[in-house]
């Protein structure tokens with residue numbers, strides 16, 4: 016009798032705790048976080064409120080919470096919070112180059128996916144799938160690691176909408192440095208892309224591109240923090256915030272291109288398109304090794 020009564024009490028307690036911790040349980044189940052308590056902290060730190068699209072915030076969005084949480088930042092590696100497993104799962108494949116253009120407002124070479132391709136190329140993190148909308152390039156890098164910048168930075172912009180239609184963003188960033196070998200995909204993209212004064216979107220016709228060729232082969236190591244988009248606000252000392260909060264995943268392994276690849280880009284795109292470093296303030300930067 017005692018045992019069965021205790022069993023009932025335990026069952027009720029279990030059911031109640033399941034309901035209360037539903038989100039946390041699904042997070043830990045998906046990501047096997049038992050190896051490192053910081054991993055769970057990392058996932059719990061993901062935004063519970065949506066990004067807003069600059070310049071108009073969603074009504075009721077707690078702007079003050081992220082007004083100062085802007086990107087890019089300088090990452091100081093001795094101050095990062097080390098996490099274990101539980102990071103993003105990247106599902107990127109081959110896309111068509113049917114919409115490649117120079118965005119005159121954001122000052123970036125941008126490659127947009129079709130709506131169908133967006134549904135097929137996404138990143139899973141926590142309990143959300145973030146769908147890839149576009150990717151674009153910066154010269155030089157926007158982020159710095161221990162005050163060191165790189166030759167370029169590639170940003171994959173991924174978004175998701177919740178049931179209420181509110182939007183959450185995840186930026187997947189790749190630092191690009193130089194080597195002597197180069198990269199055929201970068202060369203093809205930079206060589207075939209339209210110049211700044213050319214408003215064409217379809218110079219590649221129906222050519223395709225495997226996104227994996229733009230990324231380092233080992234994407235298991237990364238930094239992550241909550242920031243913002245970095246475009247279109249390039250003002251040196253402007254306090255106008257860009258859209259946020261955006262979950263940033265910045266890969267630790269770099270992709271390599273050659274001087275020739277970089278020159279092909281720079282011969283076309285001479286404008287500076289880098290936002291200056293923003294203060295980290297109270298934010299944590301997580302690091303997965």
Ligand SMILES: [Zn+2]
Nearest residue numbers: 151153170245
């Ligand atoms: Zn960017």
